[in-house]
Amino acid sequence: MAIKTIDVEVLAKHTGNIFKSIAVLSRRSRQISSKLKAELDNKLAYFEGFEPELEDPRFQEEQLRTSLEYELKDEPTELGIQQMMDGDVYYRDSTIDLDA
Numbered sequence: 001m002a003i004k005t006i007d008v009e010v011l012a013k014h015t016g017n018i019f020k021s022i023a024v025l026s027r028r029s030r031q032i033s034s035k036l037k038a039e040l041d042n043k044l045a046y047f048e049g050f051e052p053e054l055e056d057p058r059f060q061e062e063q064l065r066t067s068l069e070y071e072l073k074d075e076p077t078e079l080g081i082q083q084m085m086d087g088d089v090y091y092r093d094s095t096i097d098l099d100a
Contacts, residue, residue, distance in 0.1 A: 006081065014084055015091065024091045025080050032076035040070045 012018040083089050
């Protein structure tokens with residue numbers, strides 16, 4: 001994964017504070033990571049019932065291909081940052097008093 005520089009002012013612009021932006025990105029990255037892990041677990045669960053077939057090289061190749069597909073995907077943090085830059089991340093500031 002190549003290192004990309006990010007203008008922190010652009011990130012801070014979305015929430016008004018760089019620390020809030022990082023907190024929002026952290027939560028979004030965890031959401032993306034959980035979703036990707038659940039997808040991978042569901043795909044790999046398919047291979048659990050085939051104990052004798054696991055010796056077959058074609059079967060092992062399919063399982064390896066599935067695992068590699070998820071390893072080659074962008075990192076959850078990178079996806080979260082891109083979503084925030086595109087304006088696709090919704091967040092709510094719970095510290096603001098709406099009744100005031």
